[in-house]
Amino acid sequence: MTFLEKDYREIITKAVCGKGRKFTQASHTIAPSHRPSSILGCWVINHLYNAKKKSDDEVEVNGSYDINIWYSYNDNTKTEVVTERVTYSDIIPLSVMDDNCINDEYDVIAKVIQQPNCLECKIASKGQKITVEIEREFVVQVIGETKISVKVNPKWDKDDEDDEGWDFKLTDDELSDVEADFLNEKD
Structure with missing residues (x-):
């Protein structure tokens, strides 16, 4: 089989040039206005995030969410909900990165695999604050221009x-x- 250059065409297209995935667990300490007696519920809402390419082999995801904790106080005679806005920055390493991209202009797509979710919510050891364990997971794709050859x-x-x-x-x-x-x- 003879390779003839005239039998091939080069096509410039956008393609996935990099991929990465990261699971994160984070701990947050929240100070309610009253000394908590017990935790009645905890939920995470209003998750917002954006992603950008940080280096040749990393993507940075910056985001925020609200942690709402329903707790009782005054020897379990009264209840209140405390809300705290939390920000985060996750560095996601790219496990796959193609070095054949034509230029340094990339689009980054971040997809949430696991929305921020409360794993555990408990009263801290000294009893004044509440500790919340949160999990989240992202998959990212880096899209760039690349050149492919096709046989005609x-x-x-x-x-x-x-x-x-x-x-x-x-x-x-x-x-x-x-x-x-x-x-x-x-x-």
């Missing part, structure tokens, strides 16, 4: 397309099956 058929002739069995002419039998007055019928 040197024997291809644009007139050959008509000869590949794509005959759209109506036969007399097909024409006789057409109902001419179907538009006049009413249901």
Whole structure:
């Protein structure tokens, strides 16, 4: 088999040039306005994030979420919800990175695999604060311009397309099956 340059074309396209994934557990300490007696519930809402390429082999995801803790105080006679906005920055290493990208302009797509979620919420050892364990997970893709080579058929002739069995002419039998007055019928 002989490689002839005229039999190949180079196509410039956008493609996934890098991929990475990271699971993170974080601990946050929240100070409610009253000394907590017990934790009644904890949930995480309002997750926002954005991603950008940080270096040749890393993506940085910056985000925030609200932690809401429902707790009782005053010897379990009253309740209150404390809300705290938490920010984070995750550095995600790229496990796959193609060095054949044409330029340094990249788009980064970050997808949440595990939304920030409360694993554990407990009263801290001294009893004044609440400790919350949170998990989250991201997958990132780096998209850049790259060049691919494709082999073309040197024997291809644009007139050959008509000869590949794509005959759209109506036969007399097909024409006789057409109902001419179907538009006049009413249901």
